[in-house]
Amino acid sequence: MTLEIKPVADRILEGGAITLPEAQQLIAFETWPQVLELAAHATRIRERFTGNEVDLCSLVNAKSGNCPEDCKYCAQSSHWNTDIPTYPLMDPDQMVERAKQAKAFGAKRFCIVTATRGLADKDLPVVCETIRRVKEEAGIIPECSMGFLKKEQLLALKEAGMTRYNHNLETAESHFPEVCTAHTYQDRLNTIRMLKANGVEACCGGILGVGESRQERLDLAFALAELDVECAPINVLNARPGTPLSGNQAPTPLEVIKTIAVFRFILPRTRLELGGGREVNLRDFQVMAFLAGANSLIIGGYLTTNGRQPDQDLQMLKDLGFAI
Numbered sequence: 163m164t165l166e167i168k169p170v171a172d173r174i175l176e177g178g179a180i181t182l183p184e185a186q187q188l189i190a191f192e193t194w195p196q197v198l199e200l201a202a203h204a205t206r207i208r209e210r211f212t213g214n215e216v217d218l219c220s221l222v223n224a225k226s227g228n229c230p231e232d233c234k235y236c237a238q239s240s241h242w243n244t245d246i247p248t249y250p251l252m253d254p255d256q257m258v259e260r261a262k263q264a265k266a267f268g269a270k271r272f273c274i275v276t277a278t279r280g281l282a283d284k285d286l287p288v289v290c291e292t293i294r295r296v297k298e299e300a301g302i303i304p305e306c307s308m309g310f311l312k313k314e315q316l317l318a319l320k321e322a323g324m325t326r327y328n329h330n331l332e333t334a335e336s337h338f339p340e341v342c343t344a345h346t347y348q349d350r351l352n353t354i355r356m357l358k359a360n361g362v363e364a365c366c367g368g369i370l371g372v373g374e375s376r377q378e379r380l381d382l383a384f385a386l387a388e389l390d391v392e393c394a395p396i397n398v399l400n401a402r403p404g405t406p407l408s409g410n411q412a413p414t415p416l417e418v419i420k421t422i423a424v425f426r427f428i429l430p431r432t433r434l435e436l437g438g439g440r441e442v443n444l445r446d447f448q449v450m451a452f453l454a455g456a457n458s459l460i461i462g463g464y465l466t467t468n469g470r471q472p473d474q475d476l477q478m479l480k481d482l483g484f485a486i
């Protein structure tokens with residue numbers, strides 16, 4: 163018998179939770195009529211818990227390429243032969259300028275990202291200065307994504323004005339060794355727990371299309387719920403030439419939209435952020451992600467690939483009735 167969606171959604175609206183067997187039935191949906199009904203209830207949940215505000219986040223690739231880690235989807239790993247520009251950490255002026263541009267095209271948050279295993283001690287003062295200046299001079303909320311942190315580094319970034327840090331789990335624990343062997347899922351969990359324990363919000367999500375099963379997508383979502391992350395970016399593989407996953411078949415729009423809706427059921431209060439890979443994988447279905455529970459967007463391009471024009475995204479969100 164097919165699971166009735168409304169009673170599950172009603173329970174979540176009353177403060178309850180979805181069970182794993184229920185989520186397994188939802189993620190097994192194969193048709194658009196089923197997914198559209200699921201999306202409608204995901205939208206009820208999103209509206210109840212997070213209203214109609216949407217978060218817009220812009221990224222700067224502040225240090226590109228030559229990363230010693232071996233994430234198989236990533237063009238910035240030194241292990242793969244990819245053709246991307248590489249450069250050391252930008253200086254604060256360059257990063258502040260990029261933050262001002264992000265603010266001008268409508269971003270609310272600005273994430274300083276480095277292709278590193280962790281933050282080098284010598285770079286800490288530069289990053290702290292940049293965080294302060296991004297806040298004061300650009301008037302935008304600074305965030306960072308720099309890999310593993312020592313506790314004293316985290317506290318210094320927090321002191322400088324960083325309130326949220328990005329550190330994705332990427333995929334389920336069972337699938338993680340297929341995606342990366344240079345560090346472990348547990349290493350990532352430890353970092354996220356350290357953020358939360360020290361009063362820094364966690365931006366933590368994953369990437370779809372890296373060979374994971376539907377069950378492993380659910381495992382990721384339930385892990386994020388247990389960690390109580392504030393924001394969960396959902397990226398979809400944009401297979402980069404030269405990486406081991408360059409031949410991977412990306413999930414279909416139906417599969418991605420359904421997954422976002424199921425994530426909304428599992429993470430009713432979390433910002434679900436549509437991230438990299440949306441243009442190439444969702445194409446005309448990008449708008450559907452926001453009718454299936456998404457309420458945050460990476461805008462203005464990604465780390466090694468371009469996105470569509472911010473104006474197009476802003477118009478889409480305005481047409482959907484979101485407050486920007």
Ligand code: SF4
Binds near residue numbers: 230238240309
């Ligand atoms: S995803 Fe991050 S840690 Fe992994 S290779 Fe790319 S830049 Fe390095």
